[in-house]
Amino acid sequence: MIVEARNLKKIYKNNRGLHEADFAIRRGRIVALAGGNGAGKSTLIRLLTNQEKPTGGELIWHNRGIVRYMPDDVDFPGMLTAEEVLGLLASLKKVGKAEQDEILKRVGLYEVKKQKVSSFSKGMRQRLNLAQSLIGGDGLIIMDEPTNGLDPYWIARLKEMMAEERSRGATVLFSTHMLAFAEQLADDVIILHEGRILAAGEVERLLQDHQCRHLEDLWLQKIGL
Ligand SMILES: Nc1ncnc2c1ncn2[C@@H]1O[C@H](COP(=O)(O)OP(=O)(O)OP(=O)(O)O)[C@@H](O)[C@H]1O
Numbered sequence: 156m157i158v159e160a161r162n163l164k165k166i167y168k169n170n171r172g173l174h175e176a177d178f179a180i181r182r183g184r185i186v187a188l189a190g191g192n193g194a195g196k197s198t199l200i201r202l203l204t205n206q207e208k209p210t211g212g213e214l215i216w217h218n219r220g221i222v223r224y225m226p227d228d229v230d231f232p233g234m235l236t237a238e239e240v241l242g243l244l245a246s247l248k249k250v251g252k253a254e255q256d257e258i259l260k261r262v263g264l265y266e267v268k269k270q271k272v273s274s275f276s277k278g279m280r281q282r283l284n285l286a287q288s289l290i291g292g293d294g295l296i297i298m299d300e301p302t303n304g305l306d307p308y309w310i311a312r313l314k315e316m317m318a319e320e321r322s323r324g325a326t327v328l329f330s331t332h333m334l335a336f337a338e339q340l341a342d343d344v345i346i347l348h349e350g351r352i353l354a355a356g357e358v359e360r361l362l363q364d365h366q367c368r369h370l371e372d373l374w375l376q377k378i379g380l
Contacts, residue, residue: 348377
């Protein structure tokens with residue numbers, strides 16, 4: 156186990172946010188944080204990445220290590236090239252040139268690494284965002300809506316890269332509003348709805364226990380539709 160949440164809460168003034176969440180994230184697994192708009196996915200990610208403090212409860216870390224993070228949207232400085240952006244982050248993480256180039260190749264930006272980020276399409280910027288999250292470390296990687304702006308080819312490659320991270324021993328936590336995507340890829344899932352956990356656990360087990368073929372059926376069952 157890498158992190159446990161006990162009675163974790165982040166309630167905003169409007170009484171929205173995340174209400175009393177209890178879950179555990181197991182090491183070496185791909186974990187989907189799934190749910191619709193306003194479910195609480197980003198709130199939970201902000202708590203896990205220490206961008207916000209909980210209003211109640213706690214997160215208990217076990218050998219946390221360096222947490223890598225892919226935000227849902229990054230405004231990279233447009234005047235820098237892809238190589239410079241990655242180089243800056245790599246120097247902070249003490250990652251050498253060979254690994255930087257290898258990662259640029261994996262995300263398909265090696266050939267354009269000398270181009271300014273301002274000339275990049277949304278998908279290219281998202282792949283640079285992916286690249287920066289992949290460098291340096293084999294602990295937990297948290298990805299907020301990683302498929303945003305990626306075309307089907309890069310979504311397929313993203314899935315492979317996430318599975319590669321797991322085979323290197325890393326733990327991957329990603330948020331998505333696409334239950335089918337979560338089901339294809341994740342070992343475990345935490346389904347959020349209106350700030351509360353509807354279901355959490357191993358995907359196969361949850362489907363079996365609730366006699367559902369797909370997570371979408373489970374979600375519909377849980378929200379009473
Ligand atoms: N800073 C804030 N102040 C007030 N309310 C907030 C704040 N951040 C989030 N909320 C509310 O908390 C709830 C959960 O929001 P959150 O952004 O975590 O959902 P989400 O699952 O990431 O949604 P989406 O898929 O639309 O990004 C929403 O009702 C949202 O309006």
